[in-house]
Amino acid sequence: MSQLIAFSPSPSLLGFGALSRLPEVLKERGFRRILVVTDPQIASSGILQKVIRPLKGTLDLEVLDTAPTEPRSGDVEKEKERFGAHFDALLGLGGGSAMDFAKALSLVMAHGGSLRDYLGEGKVPGPTTPVVCVPTTSGTGSQSTQTTVFTLEGIKRGVSSEYLRPVFSIVDPELTMELPAVVTRNAGYDALIHAVESFVACPYSRVPDRPILYQGSNPFSRGLALEAFRHIWRSYRWAVKDGQDREARLGMSVGSHLAGIAFSHSGLGLVHALASALGGMVDAPHGVCLAACTHMGLRYNFEACKKDFSFLSATVAEIDETSRGRDSAESFLVDLQRLIVELGLPSKPSELGLKKEDGKKLLDGVLIQTRRTKTNPRPLDHELISFIEDGL
Ligand SMILES: NC(=O)c1ccc[n+]([C@@H]2O[C@H](COP(=O)([O-])OP(=O)(O)OC[C@H]3O[C@@H](n4cnc5c(N)ncnc54)[C@H](O)[C@@H]3O)[C@@H](O)[C@H]2O)c1
Numbered sequence: 001m002s003q004l005i006a007f008s009p010s011p012s013l014l015g016f017g018a019l020s021r022l023p024e025v026l027k028e029r030g031f032r033r034i035l036v037v038t039d040p041q042i043a044s045s046g047i048l049q050k051v052i053r054p055l056k057g058t059l060d061l062e063v064l065d066t067a068p069t070e071p072r073s074g075d076v077e078k079e080k081e082r083f084g085a086h087f088d089a090l091l092g093l094g095g096g097s098a099m100d101f102a103k104a105l106s107l108v109m110a111h112g113g114s115l116r117d118y119l120g121e122g123k124v125p126g127p128t129t130p131v132v133c134v135p136t137t138s139g140t141g142s143q144s145t146q147t148t149v150f151t152l153e154g155i156k157r158g159v160s161s162e163y164l165r166p167v168f169s170i171v172d173p174e175l176t177m178e179l180p181a182v183v184t185r186n187a188g189y190d191a192l193i194h195a196v197e198s199f200v201a202c203p204y205s206r207v208p209d210r211p212i213l214y215q216g217s218n219p220f221s222r223g224l225a226l227e228a229f230r231h232i233w234r235s236y237r238w239a240v241k242d243g244q245d246r247e248a249r250l251g252m253s254v255g256s257h258l259a260g261i262a263f264s265h266s267g268l269g270l271v272h273a274l275a276s277a278l279g280g281m282v283d284a285p286h287g288v289c290l291a292a293c294t295h296m297g298l299r300y301n302f303e304a305c306k307k308d309f310s311f312l313s314a315t316v317a318e319i320d321e322t323s324r325g326r327d328s329a330e331s332f333l334v335d336l337q338r339l340i341v342e343l344g345l346p347s348k349p350s351e352l353g354l355k356k357e358d359g360k361k362l363l364d365g366v367l368i369q370t371r372r373t374k375t376n377p378r379p380l381d382h383e384l385i386s387f388i389e390d391g392l
């Protein structure tokens, strides 16, 4: 156990208009040869052109615009040969999928081998090609985290290392204005659960020493997670309902970014572990899997989190008129379920096709997510399987 707390966020620039500063950010750092990593949709939507137009002429750019949504390890490894390793930096442009692709590619470019060699925490042997991120969704917070996520053998796995933390990020809500409602919803739910799970994570003084900064909840992460939750709860519904609501888009950019910084210093918990296991079993986006696993994960943690859930419920009541006067742990779970239903998200895994007999497989998928489970507020015990089976 450690009583020390570490806080090492990377610099970022956030707000409408932040993108205009990208050229100077790259030049100041001496990045001349840059590989832009993005996905086909961002490339065809005009966002890619908007981002690279001011860079052309002064910087030496190459573009990889084939990063798939929710990438598999093999998708990344095959690009290593195509592009070589002669870049000063990679620019991850897009949602979590494209940013994670850039981080994973920077790793295999710098150290060779396959992603499997670095699975888990603290296995990256040294610095990688620096990554600068420009998110186009308000969700994962990947622009500020030390993790890259990909699917390996049908299960979502991750490599986490402080060497993977992007060296800079530009978070401009203007880039999210055309985000379709369904992506706004799915990515936004991810951000919301980052804030909640970071806030309630196991306190740092009870988490064994970790090679990276998933150290349990601590004074830095708690403050950021709570502020992230406030911004997200205030903006999320409105951003989904009216994508042109600039205030809501800004709120989601701020909230998702703060939530990313928070959880990258605290770690997450069981809802993420369940959703990662579920994500390997069904073809559904991360945010959708999180919604389906929220009830079962938070119910298992209920006794350990009662005080924090009540506190979050009081925060909801400050924002929502319909929740005024309610500030109990139970009402927080009710409010979350109401939000899930209102936004048309699934409230249990069976809505995504899981059967009663899939409970054991889901549990097995959870048990390998040690990156998540070590910071869960309640240690995993034999009762988990009944919570899974009841919640399916
Ligand atoms: N690294 C981390 O710390 C971390 C944390 C949480 C989740 N993740 C991972 O991130 C991925 C999910 O990322 P996501 O939710 O941001 O979605 P995404 O990157 O998968 O994008 C979803 C879809 O939205 C499109 N899109 C993105 N921005 C757009 C825009 N501005 N306008 C129009 N279309 C746009 C994309 O092209 C894609 O088709 C998952 O693989 C998840 O596991 C990573």
Ligand SMILES: [Fe+2]
Residues within 6 Å of the ligand: 140, 190, 194, 272, 286
């Ligand atoms: Fe997430």
